[in-house]
Amino acid sequence: MTDDPRPGETGSGTNDSAASGPDPLFAPDDDETTTLFRDRTLLEVGTVPDSDRIVGRDEEIQDLAGYIRPVVSGAAPTPVLVYGKTGTGKSLVSRHVSERARAEADRRGRRLAVAYVDCAQHSTEAQAACAVARALNTAAGSPERIPLKGLGRSHYYTYTWELLETHFDGAIVILDEIDRLQPDADGNRDNILMQLSRAREAGKIDTDVGIIGISNKIDWGKELNQRVRSSLGSEELIFPPYDADQLRDIMYAREDAFREGALAEEVIPKAAALAAREHGDARKAIRILKNAGEIAEGRADEMVRESHLTAAKKRAEADRLLELLSTQTPHAKHVLLALASLTEHRDRDEFRTTEVFDVYRLVCANEGIEALKLDRVRELLDEQAFLDITEAHVTSGGRGAGTYKLHRLLKDPDVVRNCVNSEFGTTPEDLEE
Ligand SMILES: Nc1ncnc2c1ncn2[C@@H]1O[C@H](COP(=O)(O)OP(=O)(O)OP(=O)(O)O)[C@@H](O)[C@H]1O
Ligand SMILES: [Mg+2]
Known part of the structure; x- marks a missing residue:
């Protein structure tokens, strides 16, 4: 997110040469x-606070350190999955504890690598494995270049094992937003966990690797395949709001x-x-x-x-x-607009998929665009729930009515309307009126 431009800083008509002094367009903030x-x-938002500004997470810091501690002294650490809602300090605490582990290992004369990977950005297994290898490469200060593309995942693992063997006594790999990993051709979305947690056992390396997987989907671990669950153990840390x-x-x-x-x-x-x-x-x-x-x-x-x-x-x-909207299609926005409109005009806040669909079709008609089919709208609604823009739950309509899904908007309908409109020209500042 960028700061709002201040008056005068974005003005035009500043093409004068150096003689006229600094260009306010590029004035430092x-x-x-x-x-x-x-x-x-x-x-x-991007600022990582110093440790003395991390407040209220002492217990979580202690617990996480408990799982990671062995790797500092050269024993096998327990992989751990960290869960919690957005903004509860999961990424911050994981990085903080890992960094302290690295510093302590260093003090004891042991080289510990920390590789942090955001799986939302590196969402295929090959991309995530590549990111791990590149992070280790950087930590090792190695002059070797690891190509970003063009290699299969097994090559990136090979790089990883080689780097670990050559340069480090231990490593901590943080896989953040792990629920964003896409399934591979066989439908496995957890192979990277498998590879990292079993590497030592499989004789590929002689280095201990601590794994911290982070997710804000509380159920994510349950989706893991049985093999991975058994090698990962079921150690979980929940960060409360x-x-x-x-x-x-x-x-x-x-x-x-x-x-x-x-x-x-x-x-x-x-x-x-x-x-x-x-x-x-x-x-x-x-x-x-x-x-x-x-x-x-x-x-x-x-x-x-x-x-x-x-x-x-x-x-x-x-x-x-x-x-959240910036990566979504106009149809997703129209679906949200439909839900916002229902929320504003009815005296309840939960709506069936078909109710949303009907209003969505009106929105499309208004905009003069062709509406998507019900199935597609259902998928779009599921995506909104995944992103925590809405909340959905399945309910039974009582005797003979079967089950159906209800959707609730988690955002202020006013905000939704303005944000969707801002993508078509209005700005969020209008909200302040
Ligand atoms: N205990 C804390 N003390 C100080 N600042 C905190 C604390 N927890 C969170 N923050 C601040 O809030 C921001 C968000 O925290 P963090 O990125 O760790 O959340 P998260 O749980 O990983 O959320 P998400 O699931 O959205 O990724 C941090 O960058 C930090 O600025
Ligand atoms: Mg996070």
Whole structure:
């Protein structure tokens, strides 16, 4: 996500030569020019906080370290699957613990590699295996180039085993968003887990490999094939959502993103309460705080106050939804629009697939495009549930009625409408009106 452009920074008519001074179009994002922020980067989504800013996850850090600990001293670690809803600190804690393990191993004179792979980005087995090999290659400081494409998965495993044997005493492989791995031609989506967890046993390496698989789909482990389950064991760590107190502490630990006195006292507790009420997502809490600052700044207010929070929350939701929508087809958006419209106009919030389908067809007719068939719309609805934009459950209609699926929108219908429209020209800032 990028910051909103400030007035003047995107203006045209700045083609003058160097003689006229720096081009404001490329001015650094200099916080000295802002009145409310001291260091905005502390609230950026991509920022990985220092360990002293990680709050409220001591138990999870201890538990995860318990699984990983053997690899630091040269024994076989237990593979572990980490589950929890979005924004509960899974990626953060996994990276943090792995990095501390690496540092401690280093202190003991042992070389430990940490390979972090985002399976949402590397979603075939070959891509994920390639990413592991490349991460190890980088950690080893090896001059060898591992090609991104063109090799089969077995070649990437060979690279991996060679790198481990040559350069390291142990390794931790983090497979984040592991539920996004696509099945291979035989329908297996867990072969990489199999390969990594069995490599030593199979005599391919003499190095211990710790595996951390991360997913926000609580049931994902159950889908694993029996072979993998037996070699992985069934060790699981569940990260619960943050409560309001924890969210408050997480935000207080980054209070110095703002200038002294720029933040009204009630802002953080109120923002924490808002974020805790829905899902206890730390990422969202931090986004709300940042947006509140930007909205206050945009209005040239001298302080961030509670009154900025409602708009900030809507914008945080809009940002996230826009991210999720950016990879979806127009039809998915029309399906969501249909569900939003039902939610707004009926006095209930759950709707059958066929009800959504009927409204979706009206939306398409309005837009002058041909509607997809019911089966395809059903698939699109399943995707929305996978992305946590909606929630679905199967229910029985009572005697003789059979079972059917009900869909509920998890986002504010207003936000959905504005985000979908923004893809066709309006902007999420309109939400603040
Ligand atoms: N305990 C914490 N202390 C401080 N900041 C936190 C904490 N937990 C989460 N955060 C912040 O929230 C952001 C999201 O956390 P993280 O990426 O670990 O979530 P996640 O559980 O992996 O979510 P997802 O399932 O969406 O990937 C982090 O980048 C960090 O800025
Ligand atoms: Mg994550």
